[in-house]
Amino acid sequence: MARVVVDVMLKPEILDPQGKAVLGALPRLGFGGVVDVRQGKRFELEFEGDITEERLAEVRKAAETLLSNPVIEDYTVRVEQA
Amino acid sequence: MKIGVVTFPGSLDDVDARRAVRIAGAEAIALWHGDHDLRGVEAVVLPGGFSYGDYLRCGAIARFAPVMREVVDAAVGGMPVLGICNGFQILCETHLLPGALIRNDHCKFVCRDQRLRIESTSTAWTSAYAAGAEVTIPLKNGEGGYVADEATLDRLEGDGLVVARYVETNPNGSLHDIAGIANERGNVVGLMPHPEHAVEALCGPGTDGLAFFASVVSSWAAAESLASS
Numbered sequence: 556m557a558r559v560v561v562d563v564m565l566k567p568e569i570l571d572p573q574g575k576a577v578l579g580a581l582p583r584l585g586f587g588g589v590v591d592v593r594q595g596k597r598f599e600l601e602f603e604g605d606i607t608e609e610r611l612a613e614v615r616k617a618a619e620t621l622l623s624n625p626v627i628e629d630y631t632v633r634v635e636q637a
Numbered sequence: 638m639k640i641g642v643v644t645f646p647g648s649l650d651d652v653d654a655r656r657a658v659r660i661a662g663a664e665a666i667a668l669w670h671g672d673h674d675l676r677g678v679e680a681v682v683l684p685g686g687f688s689y690g691d692y693l694r695c696g697a698i699a700r701f702a703p704v705m706r707e708v709v710d711a712a713v714g715g716m717p718v719l720g721i722c723n724g725f726q727i728l729c730e731t732h733l734l735p736g737a738l739i740r741n742d743h744c745k746f747v748c749r750d751q752r753l754r755i756e757s758t759s760t761a762w763t764s765a766y767a768a769g770a771e772v773t774i775p776l777k778n779g780e781g782g783y784v785a786d787e788a789t790l791d792r793l794e795g796d797g798l799v800v801a802r803y804v805e806t807n808p809n810g811s812l813h814d815i816a817g818i819a820n821e822r823g824n825v826v827g828l829m830p831h832p833e834h835a836v837e838a839l840c841g842p843g844t845d846g847l848a849f850f851a852s853v854v855s856s857w858a859a860a861e862s863l864a865s866s
Contacts, residue, residue: 570742572741621693622693624730626729626735626736627739
């Protein structure tokens with residue numbers, strides 16, 4: 556089994572109300588020093604066999620059509636070794 | 638006139654939308670997300686709700702429902718399409734409309750009778766309003782904050798594609814107080830408030846929403862009588 560991880564984050568210029576709420580909660584719980592929080596999504600895609608370039612290209616296509624909305628989000632794709 | 642209302646798994650306001658269509662004088666046709674079939678309708682409403690549980694992003698999975706291929710083709714061909722709330726989110730996810738809708742800036746679900754100004758009457762869905770009319774229509778959303786990049790906002794404003802704007806208060810952090818937008822042709826409109834909940838005096842804040850549906854019915858009737866004369 557091999558794993559490909561897709562991380563999706565709101566673009567820097569897009570307001571992240573959830574991240575802001577987490578940022579507000581941290582000091583209330585005594586976690587100091589945090590100056591900003593952005594919240595994103597992580598997808599773990601499991602594959603049988605090796606990750607080929609073709610497979611990675613398909614994952615990138617999935618990332619930009621379904622897993623992220625390119626209007627408001629950026630994504631990164633990486634292979635995670637077991 | 639036949640107006641189709643699509644039901645997705647998790648749609649909530651499809652029945653109200655069909656009722657609004659009937660009150661406006663058209664025949665309401667129930668369309669199913671899983672069918673590649675628009676059943677001969679002349680306009681389509683994508684109703685509010687939580688299609689596919691809002692999983693992933695609101696509208697992200699509904700965008701790939703079988704019926705959406707036909708809806709997108711028809712919209713590109715000029716058929717009037719109105720997306721309300723979740724329907725607006727679906728239209729943005731399909732890229733029939735620019736921008737996107739994100740979580741309300743205050744992170745809370747909002748449900749209120751909202752004042753709006755109708756900014757454009759040159760769309761298929763707003764032609765029956767007086768320009769600049771202020772109306773009250775229910776609004777209920779958790780992810781209704783309209784965002785787009787500066788160039789897109791400039792284009793929307795410059796080309797008169799902002800259809801409705803929040804007045805008195807901005808309930809969800811939408812940029813430029815945008816409550817609804819249209820495509821260049823004016824046949825595709827996305828709207829965060831719910832006009833289908835304001836079509837009868839008995840329920841809701843009044844009948845201010847009815848003109849959205851009456852607009853498309855009367856422009857269709859006008860086109861039909863022109864075609865037959």
